[in-house]
Amino acid sequence: MAVYTDVPFAEAAALIERLDLGVLTGLRGIQGGIENTNYFATCEHDGQTHEHVLTVFERLGFDQLPYYLRLMQHLAGKGIPVPAPAADSQGEILHTLAGKPAAVVTKLRGRSELTPGVRHCTAVGGTLARMHLAGRDFALSQPNLRGLSWWNETVPVVLPHLSPAQNELIRAELAYQNHVAALPAYAALPRGPVHADLFRDNVMFEGEALTGFFDFYFAGQDTWLFDLAVCLNDWCVVHAADATDGRHRADLAQAFLSAYEAVRPLTAAERELLPAMLRAGALRFWLSRLWDWFLPREASMLQPHDPGHFERVLRERLARADALDLLRAPCAVPA
Numbered sequence: 633m634a635v636y637t638d639v640p641f642a643e644a645a646a647l648i649e650r651l652d653l654g655v656l657t658g659l660r661g662i663q664g665g666i667e668n669t670n671y672f673a674t675c676e677h678d679g680q681t682h683e684h685v686l687t688v689f690e691r692l693g694f695d696q697l698p699y700y701l702r703l704m705q706h707l708a709g710k711g712i713p714v715p716a717p718a719a720d721s722q723g724e725i726l727h728t729l730a731g732k733p734a735a736v737v738t739k740l741r742g743r744s745e746l747t748p749g750v751r752h753c754t755a756v757g758g759t760l761a762r763m764h765l766a767g768r769d770f771a772l773s774q775p776n777l778r779g780l781s782w783w784n785e786t787v788p789v790v791l792p793h794l795s796p797a798q799n800e801l802i803r804a805e806l807a808y809q810n811h812v813a814a815l816p817a818y819a820a821l822p823r824g825p826v827h828a829d830l831f832r833d834n835v836m837f838e839g840e841a842l843t844g845f846f847d848f849y850f851a852g853q854d855t856w857l858f859d860l861a862v863c864l865n866d867w868c869v870v871h872a873a874d875a876t877d878g879r880h881r882a883d884l885a886q887a888f889l890s891a892y893e894a895v896r897p898l899t900a901a902e903r904e905l906l907p908a909m910l911r912a913g914a915l916r917f918w919l920s921r922l923w924d925w926f927l928p929r930e931a932s933m934l935q936p937h938d939p940g941h942f943e944r945v946l947r948e949r950l951a952r953a954d955a956l957d958l959l960r961a962p963c964a965v966p967a
């Protein structure tokens with residue numbers, strides 16, 4: 633559980649009232665998450681009980697946050713299932729709590745599915761493609777702040793903590809990703825606002841029905857293919873306690889890709905660069921997990937994710953050409 637900032641109840645209640653969300657009756661720190669402080673806020677409004685999520689942003693500042701919150705507002709307005717930020721009477725959706733930026737968003741129903749099946753992957757793949765298309769006319773722009781520039785800055789910071797073999801792997805992969813980013817095929821990739829962290833724990837389901845994507849606070853302008861690769865690395869792998877090496881599961885990967893392509897078929901450049909982006913997705917999360925592990929912040933309670941998992945995923949993507957061939961195979965696109 634990550635609760636970096638203890639929000640006084642009275643301060644939260646005043647914000648809830650200002651947002652016309654009723655009377656705050658409960659405020660519970662949320663388990664899970666590593667980036668921000670999150671609370672469930674229970675409110676009584678017109679005799680009904682509603683739940684919202686109150687987030688205090690720990691690393692992101694007032695400059696970057698409008699992008700994420702307006703993106704959620706934009707997507708929600710287009711019917712994509714994402715939490716909608718609550719606005720005050722002036723239309724402002726970015727607020728201040730305990731001296732830090734804060735937001736209140738709608739709580740999604742259901743729970744995350746950590747051992748997804750084909751139907752879950754189908755639902756996420758299709759919704760991801762719809763989200764990409766819905767983001768095309770979003771007016772604001774902000775780079776993916778955990779993209780290549782950040783990798784170039786952060787690899788030297790974590791290098792002193794790595795073994796010689798890890799050192800060699802991460803430097804080689806960084807060099808490869810810089811090379812890929814300079815390719816004409818990379819320049820040709822379609823792009824727009826992407827979630828960039830759409831892991832299993834950032835999607836809610838009721839049974840097999842998807843109720844929404846959340847945690848947009850790593851979103852940014854990037855290639856749609858990178859977003860897809862991040863998902864394939866997390867959703868479509870063997871989810872077993874004894875197999876945490878990131879091997880792809882063909883049925884899940886094909887279901888995810890088919891559903892995605894039923895909405896938006898991949899371009900030739902995307903097919904060519906999917907293996908490179910799968911590696912990029914693995915590097916991105918290996919690096920951020922190393923950074924969180926070796927350079928932790930103060931927190932009331934904090935469980936950093938295991939960096940070793942994404943080191944294994946990266947090694948797996950490098951070693952198993954057959955897994956990449958599987959993903960490059962043409963997918964059935966309904967007429």
Ligand SMILES: Nc1ncnc2c1ncn2[C@@H]1O[C@H](COP(=O)(O)OP(=O)(O)O)[C@@H](O)[C@H]1O
Binds near residue numbers: 668685715
């Ligand atoms: N809009 C939401 N609806 C329902 N639950 C949410 C919502 N936002 C966050 N949560 C809950 O809070 C937990 C932590 O949120 P998350 O955004 O992943 O935190 P962090 O940004 O710190 O990584 C999630 O696992 C989920 O249970």
Ligand SMILES: N[C@@H](CCOP(=O)(O)O)C(=O)O
Binds near residue numbers: 664666667833
């Ligand atoms: N998904 C990332 C960590 C980001 O944390 P989140 O709880 O905000 O998704 C990872 O698994 O390393």
